[in-house]
Amino acid sequence: MSEVDRVAKATGGRAWSFLIVGEERQFQGNAGYEDVVEESYSYDSTVGNYRRVAVGDLVVVRNSREALGVGYIEALDVVPDQLKLRSRCPRCGNTGFKERVTELPRYRCSPCGTAFDSPKVETIPVTTYRAHYGGTWQPLEGCLKKTQLTELSLSRSDQQSIKAMDRERTLRAVADRGVRLPRQERAWIAARQQPLELPGGRRRTTAAARRGQDAFRKALVARYGLICAVTGSAPAEVLEAAHLRPFATTERHRVEEGLLLRADVHRLFDSGLLTITPELVVRVAPSLLGYGAYSALEGGLLCVPKNHALDLNVVKEHYAMTTATW
Structure with a gap:
């Protein structure tokens, strides 16, 4: 039994951190996903841990620096037989290449060091997923930083988009920062229907009244x-x-x-x-x-x-x- 499964059995559920990359995305092998941060998170069957995410799981949504919010998964949309474009290094076939801003050629592959102007593009079949958590979403607004999230993680990898978290310790850390989640029972609304396409934009914003x-x-x-x-x-x-x-x-x-x-x-x-x-x-x-x-x-x-x-x-x-x- 893995550490993730052991913790899930002991606590009655799993916990994950979902990485929202957006404009910070470095590696160019994937085109990214359409996410509405306060509502849902999209991923596909090429992402690690995709099979384990389930309704009722706790999720912390993060960027590369801090936690943005937390909630329970209320529903999962699953759409099989979708096509996905994926780009690879033309030499070694790795997807871990970066775009360069000031140098040419445009791309450089991190694993093999090759520089090139055009990647090799392929189309692969995938199953796509969208996890909905908007009904229980609570903003964290950076009150948990990357170092704190790392301490709560059950994975040592920095590259995973979906990382396993220690559920009980994560709940305690969130509560210690003043955040109060609704009762978990709200997450078990499996019968409700969610649209596959959600309106873009953010539901919550922070307005700055003065500079600084x-x-x-x-x-x-x-x-x-x-x-x-x-x-x-x-x-x-x-x-x-x-x-x-x-x-x-x-x-x-x-x-x-x-x-x-x-x-x-x-x-x-x-x-x-x-x-x-x-x-x-x-x-x-x-x-x-x-x-x-x-x-x-x-x-x-x-x-x-x-x-x-x-x-x-x-x-x-x-x-x-x-x-x-x-």
Whole structure:
């Protein structure tokens, strides 16, 4: 029994990472696949582990640098007898050749070192697959980096598009970063029909309100996970990067002066209705104490780890300035 099968038997299911390559694709032997990152992943019978992927499996979708999101496979489309174009090195027949930007000939084969202008093209029969996970998808937005994913992998290969993951450890790692998946039972909807062609584009986007704001938010997500510092775990779509010092005054983004806050909490924070003591205790303005959802936040400890990056002098400054108006 393989390590993948042993873990699957012990935990009741498998886990995989799916590599989305897109514009980062280096090797030119395959033309790539049509994926809608937040909805589905396409592959075929030339890809390693293609037979093992099943409904109910946990998947982490990644690029070459970080995890993009996680979900459970809800359905699999299988289409046999398809034709696929595949390009090979004309000398050794390998598909692992790269396109060169500044040198000629255009391509160079990594295994044998041959440079050439035109690859050998063949047509092969394949079965194509599309794994659907959009109903349980939760964005990770890079809060798990490549090194962390490598530690969770059951494969040592960097080249696999579909890599086996340790299911239980992956679920724990995702939960530790503030992500809350729906109940797994949602994945077992085998009877539902999915179209074979999905609309292009992405379902979720992150808008940058100011230059640098998106990078600032990404840095905070990488540091703290998808966790509102005041209320705890929250969907990625409602988390915003907040400044302890007004950006309009400093015009700089420092992780030491930033917090991830839920959108409504961020508004209260910027409006001087919520602040944090130097001991990292949440304080709410007296004018909000009639609102149960917000008065319940009074006295709570900030949801940050002990090794947080916060500049406590700046926290103290924000607390003094805010409470002076109450």
